[in-house]
Amino acid sequence: MREAILETGGHPRPATEWHLRAPYDWRAALAVLLIALALIWSGQRMEVGKMLRLTGEAVLAGVGLQEESQVGKGLGRMIGALFPFVIADKQEMARLSDIDRDNLPRFTRIETVEVTSYHLNAETLQAEPQVETKEYLVHPFGYLIKVLSKMVETFEIAIWATIIAVLLSIPLAFFGARNYTPNRFAYSASRGIVSFLRSMPELIIAMFLVLGFGFGAIAGYLALGLHGAGFLGKFYAEDIEGADPKPQEALTALGAGKFRVLRAAVLPQVAPSYVAYTLYILDRNVRMAAVIGLVGAGGIGQELKGRYDTFDYGHVGTILLVIFLTVFVLDQVAARLRARLIG
Amino acid sequence: MAAAAIINAALATGREGQAHLSFRGLRKVYADGVAALDGVTAHVARGEFCVVLGPSGSGKSTLLRAVNGLTDLTAGEMVLGDTVLTPKTLHSIRRRVAMVHQQFNLVERVSVAANVLSGAVAEVPGWRAMLGWYPPALRQRTCEVVARVGLDELHLTRRASALSGGQQQRVGIARALLLKPEIILADEPVASLDPAISREVLGLLREAAREQGATVLCSLHQTDLAREFADRIIGMRKGRVVFDGKPALFDARAEAELYEGLAVPGAEPKEKIYA
Numbered sequence: 005m006r007e008a009i010l011e012t013g014g015h016p017r018p019a020t021e022w023h024l025r026a027p028y029d030w031r032a033a034l035a036v037l038l039i040a041l042a043l044i045w046s047g048q049r050m051e052v053g054k055m056l057r058l059t060g061e062a063v064l065a066g067v068g069l070q071e072e073s074q075v076g077k078g079l080g081r082m083i084g085a086l087f088p089f090v091i092a093d094k095q096e097m098a099r100l101s102d103i104d105r106d107n108l109p110r111f112t113r114i115e116t117v118e119v120t121s122y123h124l125n126a127e128t129l130q131a132e133p134q135v136e137t138k139e140y141l142v143h144p145f146g147y148l149i150k151v152l153s154k155m156v157e158t159f160e161i162a163i164w165a166t167i168i169a170v171l172l173s174i175p176l177a178f179f180g181a182r183n184y185t186p187n188r189f190a191y192s193a194s195r196g197i198v199s200f201l202r203s204m205p206e207l208i209i210a211m212f213l214v215l216g217f218g219f220g221a222i223a224g225y226l227a228l229g230l231h232g233a234g235f236l237g238k239f240y241a242e243d244i245e246g247a248d249p250k251p252q253e254a255l256t257a258l259g260a261g262k263f264r265v266l267r268a269a270v271l272p273q274v275a276p277s278y279v280a281y282t283l284y285i286l287d288r289n290v291r292m293a294a295v296i297g298l299v300g301a302g303g304i305g306q307e308l309k310g311r312y313d314t315f316d317y318g319h320v321g322t323i324l325l326v327i328f329l330t331v332f333v334l335d336q337v338a339a340r341l342r343a344r345l346i347g
Numbered sequence: 348m349a350a351a352a353i354i355n356a357a358l359a360t361g362r363e364g365q366a367h368l369s370f371r372g373l374r375k376v377y378a379d380g381v382a383a384l385d386g387v388t389a390h391v392a393r394g395e396f397c398v399v400l401g402p403s404g405s406g407k408s409t410l411l412r413a414v415n416g417l418t419d420l421t422a423g424e425m426v427l428g429d430t431v432l433t434p435k436t437l438h439s440i441r442r443r444v445a446m447v448h449q450q451f452n453l454v455e456r457v458s459v460a461a462n463v464l465s466g467a468v469a470e471v472p473g474w475r476a477m478l479g480w481y482p483p484a485l486r487q488r489t490c491e492v493v494a495r496v497g498l499d500e501l502h503l504t505r506r507a508s509a510l511s512g513g514q515q516q517r518v519g520i521a522r523a524l525l526l527k528p529e530i531i532l533a534d535e536p537v538a539s540l541d542p543a544i545s546r547e548v549l550g551l552l553r554e555a556a557r558e559q560g561a562t563v564l565c566s567l568h569q570t571d572l573a574r575e576f577a578d579r580i581i582g583m584r585k586g587r588v589v590f591d592g593k594p595a596l597f598d599a600r601a602e603a604e605l606y607e608g609l610a611v612p613g614a615e616p617k618e619k620i621y622a
Contacts (some may be wrong), residue, residue: 251465254452254522257415259441260469264476268465272457 086321093146097139112143147319151304151326158303159330161224162289168229169236169285173198176237181244184262194237201234210296224301228292232285239281243274276346283338290334294327366390366426367562368414368530373423375409375586383409385586387423391562391579396553398573399566400590400597401583402606407566410583411532414564415444427530442470445523447552449535451515455508459498459518462507463489466525485525492521495555513544520552524559531556533565537572545569549576570602584608 047053061073097103097114108114117138122131143149179185179194210227217223244266251269260268297305304323311319368391375384383406391397399407412418414425416437425432427440445466453462464481471481481489493503496517507515516536523531533552537545549565553576556563567573573580574594582590582597582605590601 248455250448250450250452251454253417254446254448255465255468257417257441257446258466258469259438260476263473264468267477268461268468268479269454272454272461275456 082317085317086324088318089322089325090316090318091145091148091322093143093150094140097141100141103141108141109143111145112141115140115142147322148326151307151322154304154307154323155326155330157221158293158297158305159290161221161228161293161301161303162286164221164225165228165232165289165293166282166286168225169232169289170282172229172233173236173240176233177240177244178266180237180241183245184266194241198234198237198241201230202238203234204231206231206292206296207299210301211299214300219300219302219306221302224293224296224303227296227301228289231292232289236281236285240274240278243277244270247273279342279345283342287331287334287338291327291331365392367393367395367428368564369424369426370410371424371426373410373413373425374421375406375413375418376421382586384413384420384423387583387586387588389581389588389591391564393562394557394560396556396563396565396576396578397581398577398579398594399564399581399583400568400570400573400605401566403568405583406586407583408534409586411446411534411564411566414530414532415441415446442526443529445526445528445531447516447519447523447531447533447536449538451507451512451519451539453507453515453518453522456506458504459493459507459510459521460486460489460503462518463493463521463525466522470526488525489521492524493518495524496521496551512540513548516540516548517551520548520555524555527559528561531561531563531565533563535566535568538568542569545572546575570597573597 058073058075061070062075062079064070065073065076094115105114117140119136119138120133121136123134124130125132176194176198179190180198182191185191185194206227209230210223213223213226217226247270251273252265255265255269293303294305294308297303297307298309300306304327308320308323311317311323370387370389373384373387374382376382385406387406387410399410401407409418413420414427414432416432416434419434427443430436430440432440454465461479464479464485467481467485468476471485475481490500490503493499498514498517498521502510502514507518510518519536531552536552537548540548549572552563552565565577574597577594580590580592580594580597581588582601584605590597590605
């Protein structure tokens with residue numbers, strides 16, 4: 005400002021000669037045109053047209069304006085198979101050893117099913133019906149309880165993954181914040197690690213870790229924790245950089261070192277967004293913990309994968325419902341927590 | 348003539364001998380070649396409320412910020428009591444120097460009490476600083492200074508952002524008073540406040556500093572406030588001291604010289620001040 009005035013010798017130009025530029029010019033138009041062309045090109049490769057046509061057919065079939073659609077049939081069959089949700093647990097008595105018939109486990113009952121099977125009579129050479137009775141030990145909510153306990157395990161995986169992500173991202177954020185990093189090398193190293201962690205898909209990290217740590221929760225929460233650190237490290241660092249410098253200067257003037265300034269002047273400013281990022285990572289970890297179970301990294305995903313592979317779609321339906329309800333409840337809790345901590 | 352010189356020298360050393368804060372030939376040249384301080388020599392006596400006046404860009408802020416090391420000097424010497432200020436002694440000196448800022452520089456999202464306590468953040472053990480768990484004596488002292496600046500108990504737990512500008516600057520002063528500093532640097536402490544509030548806040552700063560025997564170096568841009576509150580006025584223009592004396596001597600002519608650059612040796616002819 006001062007220099008600009010010095011350049012004009014202290015005599016600003018009259019306002020009639022000023023020029024205020026329009027917000028858009030030919031460069032903006034060109035950019036819009038180029039983006040549109042790129043999207044048209046990409047849209048063909050991604051079969052966006054086909055996607056729209058098939059979706060349209062499915063919608064028309066859904067409201068009864070069209071006989072049937074490919075998408076509707078495929079999805080309908082699959083979704084239909086999810087119902088009814090299986091919540092009971094059924095085990096054949098013959099396979100259960102040491103079970104006391106007079107003293108069954110709580111809530112369970114024995115169901116008898118008559119099974120008719122046809123056997124070839126060697127003399128008459130005719131298939132004759134033969135009625136067999138099979139007994140099952142039925143726990144009416146057995147499977148639901150199993151899924152819920154798996155969900156608890158999944159939630160534990162998500163919690164530990166979040167703790168690991170937060171702990172790892174604190175030093176990453178310190179070294180990755182331009183105004184606090186001790187030197188350029190530490191800054192680049194931290195930013196590099198953060199990008200690397202974020203660019204590795206959890207599923208792949210989990211697959212590698214399963215090789216190292218074996219099947220189970222350890223591989224699960226480590227994989228999610230590492231990926232989460234890549235996310236949190238980046239956002240924590242950017243918030244530190246963007247914090248209001250005035251209180252930081254006030255404390256620096258009192259002789260406070262970097263850590264004390266961070267704690268007393270920066271942390272209170274960034275706390276609301278840190279809470280929001282961390283809750284998002286927790287939410288994401290719950291959802292992703294269900295996915296990485298697919299590669300044997302523990303939790304409900306392992307159960308989901310097993311049931312899917314054995315075509316027990318009723319069970320799959322129960323699992324999906326429980327995951328949805330968990331995410332929904334977590335979202336409500338997180339919203340309240342956020343309001344309380346930020347408000 | 349020789350006698351006069353001796354007497355003058357004796358006066359100068361006598362005055363310098365009592366000085367609480369001495370500046371000798373301070374120079375600060377920025378990377379772009381602008382000299383913010385161009386040979387500043389001045390001595391501030393213990394317990395004095397010394398106002399630094401001058402147009403924007405005259406080097407007032409730079410002078411204040413040099414005392415607590417927020418700005419490095421290019422050349423010159425600063426002495427606080429009997430300690431020469433160097434990067435090595437800076438840390439021990441910061442304990443004795445507090446600052447009140449133009450924009451208050453509070454952490455808006457935390458309570459008044461936490462803001463005041465943060466004045467001691469550099470002095471408590473690390474674990475206390477990290478937990479924000481200050482010892483009882485400091486908490487008690489916080490209550491005292493908050494009361495001293497005219498706020499009450501209800502304000503302690505209120506967020507700084509919920510306070511008016513005048514109240515926020517009171518919190519800024521309380522933070523500065525917390526550790527009973529020898530020197531309070533006030534960088535345009537009332538520039539963002541309305542005139543009535545400015546008078547109150549400045550009066551508070553002067554009285555509270557006097558009670559503790561603290562020396563105040565306060566930059567201002569309101570000459571009327573300077574005349575009203577200062578024990579001494581230092582006028583700065585283009586990085587040089589062009590007036591140094593009692594407020595009674597700072598008359599309309601001195602003011603014109605300071606702000607309009609009239610009859611100042613070595614200064615360019617009349618020129619309008621921007622920025």
